[in-house]
Amino acid sequence: MQTQIKICGLKDEHTVDAAAKSGATHIGLNLYEPSPRSVPLEQAAALRMRAPAGVKVVLLLVNAEPGFTAKAIEVVKPDIVQFHGSETHQYLRVLKSAVDIEIWKAFGVKDAATLKNADQYEGAADLILFDAPAQALPGGTGTRFDWSLLNQHKHKLPWGLAGGLNPDNVGEALRQTRAILVDTSSGVESAPGIKDMDKIAAFCQAVRNHDNS
């Protein structure tokens, strides 16, 4: 089975096109203003329209107000919303019953307790995204966590891997974790917030090389 590939933090149509052409299955649009990868709502809506059929659009929010969340979903019409803050399973369960799109919840993995906490999101999220712990930003840190923790846990939900993935390490990450989805942002950039088309292509190729090995 092909690994799903999410390229996150796209800000313009050229990088959306490059990600799609390279074989990304998902693109991420970031509405978290403090991030160098954030885009205004209107730009996210325009980029959503640019994504070709077959490429799923993931809207990234961090502790957004419920009113803004509802507006963002209405304006952008994403396939998926990725919550990357401290959103509770109770909140996401209510939201999930009200919308007809996938809900993803990201966690910064410190230790085994993080993975147990993620299990509580059964029925509240469709997929868990395991990322490195927050630093100045809650994500997009370019750092990894201890992948071996993932193999020591009996997961209750489908999960994907994020955090410090790049073209050079994603093959090894997949060998070690057998993740069904990999997600990268800073690992395919030349500077914070500036995507590098060659790195996007190399990342996708490395994933496909793994899939075909």
Ligand SMILES: O=C(O)c1ccccc1N[C@@H]1O[C@H](COP(=O)(O)O)[C@@H](O)[C@H]1O
């Ligand atoms: O990318 C960001 O700036 C960001 C900001 C706030 C929350 C999440 C963010 N990105 C997500 O974090 C993962 C890991 O990033 P990286 O590959 O380590 O740079 C990324 O894929 C996004 O889903």
